[in-house]
Amino acid sequence: MIIYMNIFRSIFLVMIVLLWFTVNAFSQWLDITDVKIKKEMTEMAGPEIVIEYDLESQDISEKSPAYVFIRFSQDGGTHWNLLPLQYLRGNGFDMVSSAGHKKIYWWGVAELGFDIDSMEIKIRGLQMVRIPGGEFIMKSFPGGGKDPSVEAKPNTMLPEYFISKNETTITMYADYLNEMGRRGFGWNRRMKDSLKCGIVREGLDPDYSYSVKPQKGNHPVNYVSWYDAVSFLGWCGLTLPTEVMWEKAFVGGIYLDGDDSKKEKNPFPERKFPWGNEAPDGDDLYRCNFDGEGDGFVKTAPVGSFEKYNSPYGVSDLAGNVAEWTLDWYTTSFHAGIDGFRMVRGGSRIDLPVGVDAVSGATQFPIKESNIIGFRGVKK
Amino acid sequence: MCIYYQLTIRNMKTIKRREFLETLGAASAYTVLSSNIVHAAPSDKINLGVMGLGGRGVYMMERFVKRPDVEVVYLCDVDQRRFSVAREAVSEYQDKEPKLTQDFRVMLDDPNVDAIYIATPDHWHALGTIMACQAGKDVYVEKPLCVTPWEGKKMVEAAKKYNRVIQVGSQSRSSQYVDDAAEYVRSGKLGDIHIARVYHLMNLNNNHTAKEEPVPDGLDYEMWCGPAPKLPYRPGTWWRDMWDFNTGSIGGDIYHQLDIARYILDKSDPKSVYSSGGVQYFKDGREIPDTLLAEYEYDKLTLHVEAALWTPNYIKTPFSIRDSDQYPNWEFNSTKVELLGTEGFLRIGRHGGGWQVFDAQGEMVISEYGRQTNEEHIGNFIDCIKTRKKTNSNVEDARQSALLVQMANISSRVGNQKLLYDAKTNNFTNSKEANKYVRRKDRKPWIIPETV
Numbered sequence: 001m002i003i004y005m006n007i008f009r010s011i012f013l014v015m016i017v018l019l020w021f022t023v024n025a026f027s028q029w030l031d032i033t034d035v036k037i038k039k040e041m042t043e044m045a046g047p048e049i050v051i052e053y054d055l056e057s058q059d060i061s062e063k064s065p066a067y068v069f070i071r072f073s074q075d076g077g078t079h080w081n082l083l084p085l086q087y088l089r090g091n092g093f094d095m096v097s098s099a100g101h102k103k104i105y106w107w108g109v110a111e112l113g114f115d116i117d118s119m120e121i122k123i124r125g126l127q128m129v130r131i132p133g134g135e136f137i138m139k140s141f142p143g144g145g146k147d148p149s150v151e152a153k154p155n156t157m158l159p160e161y162f163i164s165k166n167e168t169t170i171t172m173y174a175d176y177l178n179e180m181g182r183r184g185f186g187w188n189r190r191m192k193d194s195l196k197c198g199i200v201r202e203g204l205d206p207d208y209s210y211s212v213k214p215q216k217g218n219h220p221v222n223y224v225s226w227y228d229a230v231s232f233l234g235w236c237g238l239t240l241p242t243e244v245m246w247e248k249a250f251v252g253g254i255y256l257d258g259d260d261s262k263k264e265k266n267p268f269p270e271r272k273f274p275w276g277n278e279a280p281d282g283d284d285l286y287r288c289n290f291d292g293e294g295d296g297f298v299k300t301a302p303v304g305s306f307e308k309y310n311s312p313y314g315v316s317d318l319a320g321n322v323a324e325w326t327l328d329w330y331t332t333s334f335h336a337g338i339d340g341f342r343m344v345r346g347g348s349r350i351d352l353p354v355g356v357d358a359v360s361g362a363t364q365f366p367i368k369e370s371n372i373i374g375f376r377g378v379k380k
Numbered sequence: 381m382c383i384y385y386q387l388t389i390r391n392m393k394t395i396k397r398r399e400f401l402e403t404l405g406a407a408s409a410y411t412v413l414s415s416n417i418v419h420a421a422p423s424d425k426i427n428l429g430v431m432g433l434g435g436r437g438v439y440m441m442e443r444f445v446k447r448p449d450v451e452v453v454y455l456c457d458v459d460q461r462r463f464s465v466a467r468e469a470v471s472e473y474q475d476k477e478p479k480l481t482q483d484f485r486v487m488l489d490d491p492n493v494d495a496i497y498i499a500t501p502d503h504w505h506a507l508g509t510i511m512a513c514q515a516g517k518d519v520y521v522e523k524p525l526c527v528t529p530w531e532g533k534k535m536v537e538a539a540k541k542y543n544r545v546i547q548v549g550s551q552s553r554s555s556q557y558v559d560d561a562a563e564y565v566r567s568g569k570l571g572d573i574h575i576a577r578v579y580h581l582m583n584l585n586n587n588h589t590a591k592e593e594p595v596p597d598g599l600d601y602e603m604w605c606g607p608a609p610k611l612p613y614r615p616g617t618w619w620r621d622m623w624d625f626n627t628g629s630i631g632g633d634i635y636h637q638l639d640i641a642r643y644i645l646d647k648s649d650p651k652s653v654y655s656s657g658g659v660q661y662f663k664d665g666r667e668i669p670d671t672l673l674a675e676y677e678y679d680k681l682t683l684h685v686e687a688a689l690w691t692p693n694y695i696k697t698p699f700s701i702r703d704s705d706q707y708p709n710w711e712f713n714s715t716k717v718e719l720l721g722t723e724g725f726l727r728i729g730r731h732g733g734g735w736q737v738f739d740a741q742g743e744m745v746i747s748e749y750g751r752q753t754n755e756e757h758i759g760n761f762i763d764c765i766k767t768r769k770k771t772n773s774n775v776e777d778a779r780q781s782a783l784l785v786q787m788a789n790i791s792s793r794v795g796n797q798k799l800l801y802d803a804k805t806n807n808f809t810n811s812k813e814a815n816k817y818v819r820r821k822d823r824k825p826w827i828i829p830e831t832v
Binding site for chain 2: 141291323347348350351352353354355357359360362363364370371372
């Protein structure tokens with residue numbers, strides 16, 4: 001993982017200020033190196049900013065692109081904002097489908113009133129998986145079948161979207177906290193036990209800082225409420241998946257290459273598990289982190305530990321490890337005054353095999369901060 | 381395939397118990413059971429088994445396990461998918477992992493278990509409680525106590541015979557504000573009360589009417605059905621408003637308000653019931669009315685029920701009000717109780733809604749905020765396990781409140797007839813047809829015996 005920060009001092013100045021490699025080199029931010037930033041005058045539209053970098057990850061492709069987003073600060077790093085994609089042109093932002101040298105043009109900087117000379121930026125990338133548009137077979141009811149307002153199953157003809165290959169890691173969340181949580185935002189009382197949650201908070205309001213416990217960085221973050229998950233993903237420019245999106249990523253469409261081409265038929269469109277229909281421990285092979293120690297993990301496993309048993313699109317850990325928040329929610333008038341319930345899918349490290357299948361889900365209060373619930377993001 | 385989880389499977393004793401259940405009535409079977417009763421000496425730590433891990437079950441289990449004097453030793457649900465959420469909740473408060481089982485009889489067979497918390501659907505409340513009593517366990521069972529009047533009688537008999545402590549989940553019975561209102565009424569300051577009004581006005585949606593599906597892996601559907609008919613499996617909560625499974629979306633919830641009213645008025649079984657209404661709004665295949673007006677006759681008192689599931693103007697007391705110094709919007713409050721006395725008017729809200737009294741001139745003369753009391757109700761249960769005293773919501777009181785729900789339902793089932801009730805025989809004196817519904821025909825082997 002690399003985070004790049006640059007301070008503009010003058011026109012045409014190229015400065016590489018900081019390259020920061022974390023201790024956890026594979027903590028799921030992608031390797032972004034050799035970042036160069038310069039400001040150039042244009043003939044009609046004022047100055048533009050040109051950002052160049054190298055995306056090192058070798059397994060980036062059309063099917064599994066990088067999602068690259070940029071955040072900037074104009075006050076010395078106290079407050080940060082997501083750079084809207086509408087301002088950008090080039091081949092190195094949003095979904096980036098190949099590794100190598102990238103170039104981004106940021107137009108209209110002066111028009112928008114940005115103080116270019118005091119600006120700092122950070123570029124981050126995470127690996128996504130493309131879910132081609134098309135029909136799939138959904139076997140669960142959104143809301144666990146408990147939302148009385150949902151009369152029928154939803155539309156299962158989905159347009160293309162992208163889902164994070166891995167569950168959000170502790171390192172990623174700590175990075176978010178260090179940028180946003182100086183006053184405690186994003187941190188909750190159940191994260192206090194760093195042995196359990198993997199994050200150490202130090203300092204005092206308004207200067208909290210966060211570090212990751214050794215060997216924990218690549219594990220999925222937990223103890224995050226639905227609100228925490230939504231905030232983190234908003235920080236990245238992503239959202240939570242709906243249950244429909246989550247389930248399609250799990251079982252695959254009727255055609256794995258999408259309904260536009262229909263060349264690759266899904267051999268198990270109603271599969272029970274991401275890898276097929278074999279039990280998670282069938283033939284004494286352990287295919288995900290579920291209940292017990294046979295899979296090698298008492299607690300959470302580092303994300304991607306069972307990569308051989310990914311979903312048909314290549315998404316990791318949809319079964320087990322941590323259950324995952326989704327966007328779907330339900331409520332009933334029995335629960336007046338409650339902010340609905342939210343669905344978590346995929347089961348966790350303490351679920352029995354039937355609980356990590358394609359259709360099982362649990363309803364939770366959105367404020368629940370659980371040691372068995374994490375999340376991943378999607379981008380339409 | 382190796383065993384990777386601690387799912388406890390019942391041993392050969394299962395067969396004995398099943399034989400017993402199928403042939404029940406056999407005195408010899410009782411002898412066996414009675415000899416198995418092991419009273420865990422009340423100690424500082426109560427070992428609890430939890431039966432039913434749905435939303436209410438896990439919510440209350442967390443409140444049990446937070447207590448330093450409770451250890452959750454079993455988690456039981458017919459659906460294996462429900463274990464993880466409950467296990468996670470337990471893990472935050474105790475180091476020792478509870479055992480997991482899909483068969484509640486495993487808990488009953490374990491002499492280390494002191495008490496059982498039952499949060500299953502209604503159709504399992506009676507048999508679960510009776511079997512727990514037979515096994516020497518104390519029981520906290522969720523409301524409503526049971527589905528039929530006959531079940532209620534048998535639960536009372538079992539608790540008495542086996543000297544068990546039973547707490548029923550009408551937590552308002554552990555609320556100071558409800559006690560205060562009862563004391564006020566009993567002091568006579570409200571005069572003679574001839575009319576009581578109990579409301580349950582909700583705005584619900586259709587029940588799911590999903591198609592039949594194969595029973596999912598990991599669900600013991602035979603056990604889920606238990607004494608109720610084993611219908612083809614359908615996901616969802618369609619069973620909530622079916623006679624064989626439940627007292628209905630109205631009956632299961634209005635139980636709380638009826639229990640508050642009955643407690644404050646200090647009334648036992650009514651002389652008669654008359655219902656009107658029916659399934660008038662929803663078209664989802666339900667059997668139990670979505671609209672119910674009922675009147676119960678006591679000596680010089682009429683208790684009037686007004687209940688519906690389709691009223692958009694009414695809401696339950698919001699959570700933001702329940703545990704604060706605020707009163708609900710009484711006019712459109714879904715769950716209020718009103719008492720009309722010759723000296724004044726009293727209104728009281730469920731969910732910690734508080735109570736107020738107005739004198740004959742319309743002036744408010746007393747007013748008290750309320751609080752929800754799930755924790756206090758659990759505390760009362762734990763205390764009573766240790767002291768062997770009667771709980772705040774004991775099984776006989778709960779039987780009487782459940783009877784109100786059941787009587788109104790039975791009146792509906794026989795075409796909204798007025799039914800005269802004889803408390804001594806637990807029967808209706810003017811309708812043979814109504815008496816058919818006093819006892820449900822249970823499904824073998826899950827049959828409650830005549831003699832518990």
